[in-house]
Amino acid sequence: MVANHANVLSTITDKLQSLGMLDQSDRDALGSLVFTVNTAPANHDLVKQGEVSTDLQVLLDGYACRYKITAEGARQIVSFHVPGDILDAQQLLLGCADHFVQTITSVTIGAVPLAEFRRIMKLRPNVAEALWRDTLIDASIYREWVLNVGKRDMTSRIAHMLCEFAFRRENAGLGPPGRCELPINQHQIADATGLSAVHVNRVLHELARNGLIAPDKPEVTIVDWPQLCRIGDFDPSYLHGAA
Amino acid sequence: MVLTFQVVTLDSNSPDQEGSLVFRDGRLLAVITRLSDIHPELAGRWFVEATFGRVPIVYPPPFETIDEFEDWVTNAE
Numbered sequence: 393m394v395a396n397h398a399n400v401l402s403t404i405t406d407k408l409q410s411l412g413m414l415d416q417s418d419r420d421a422l423g424s425l426v427f428t429v430n431t432a433p434a435n436h437d438l439v440k441q442g443e444v445s446t447d448l449q450v451l452l453d454g455y456a457c458r459y460k461i462t463a464e465g466a467r468q469i470v471s472f473h474v475p476g477d478i479l480d481a482q483q484l485l486l487g488c489a490d491h492f493v494q495t496i497t498s499v500t501i502g503a504v505p506l507a508e509f510r511r512i513m514k515l516r517p518n519v520a521e522a523l524w525r526d527t528l529i530d531a532s533i534y535r536e537w538v539l540n541v542g543k544r545d546m547t548s549r550i551a552h553m554l555c556e557f558a559f560r561r562e563n564a565g566l567g568p569p570g571r572c573e574l575p576i577n578q579h580q581i582a583d584a585t586g587l588s589a590v591h592v593n594r595v596l597h598e599l600a601r602n603g604l605i606a607p608d609k610p611e612v613t614i615v616d617w618p619q620l621c622r623i624g625d626f627d628p629s630y631l632h633g634a635a
Numbered sequence: 636m637v638l639t640f641q642v643v644t645l646d647s648n649s650p651d652q653e654g655s656l657v658f659r660d661g662r663l664l665a666v667i668t669r670l671s672d673i674h675p676e677l678a679g680r681w682f683v684e685a686t687f688g689r690v691p692i693v694y695p696p697p698f699e700t701i702d703e704f705e706d707w708v709t710n711a712e
Contacts, residue, residue: 588682
């Protein structure tokens with residue numbers, strides 16, 4: 393996607409519109425936002441734990457994740473992000489970042505000064521409500537991830553994670569989940585599911601053997617979407633139609 | 636500390652079937668598996684499936700030799 397002024401603003405406005413009822417005045421206020429457009433390569437930390445940011449970052453193109461890391465160096469991916477997502481909304485009201493945000497692919501980012509966004513939130517209650525809703529949906533996704541990592545077996549856990557990624561990718565307008573290729577590798581799946589890369593590789597082979605994903609691909613390609621949803625116990629209602 | 640090994644066949648629902656129970660001073664300490672060729676870059680290495688006593692939150696990378704695994708057990712104390 394070529395990031396020009398119009399489509400950067402429409403990405404932000406469309407995302408907030410999907411989260412709440414914006415009127416024309418709200419859209420005009422969002423249209424007045426000042427921003428910069430940045431690019432970053434894959435596997436690049438956009439936000440580092442402990443840092444204070446001056447900008448709100450909106451993912452315009454590509455994929456990213458949030459992660460935390462233990463003192464021993466073990467990494468847990470806590471969420472995946474698709475175009476349209478606000479990557480660090482917590483910076484609006486909290487201080488320094490309590491986690492990392494990293495790119496999965498090369499990305500294009502729209503960076504809006506936090507002060508600008510705070511000003512619009514105070515002036516436009518509909519915008520503030522949409523951001524509140526975004527935060528609540530974030531919390532819902534985290535609840536589902538706790539359930540996934542804590543209580544689903546390896547196969548179901550990985551299937552659920554793949555389903556969520558594919559479903560959210562479709563919601564971002566990037567094509568239907570059946571026969572779609574997901575740009576995540578086995579190490580990223582392992583970090584998102586609390587499993588080793590060896591266990592992930594075994595499960596992906598099992599899913600391929602059963603015809604749910606394509607065999608021998610570096611990236612996951614879903615072949616049988618309905619069956620993958622069934623195995624993954626995937627019910628998208630926790631995404632509340634807007635994530 | 637004396638480590639002893641007992642060869643076993645794993646039911647792992649994958650081609651990774653060749654494994655070993657590892658005993659420390661006669662008590663079961665770990666289960667390790669020799670990785671099959673479904674893991675192109677790791678085939679032939681020893682993967683720690685499970686440990687008892689000290690549970691590794693960070694999975695150690697699969698070991699090239701049993702000696703390397705023994706060093707890891709010794710240093711994990």
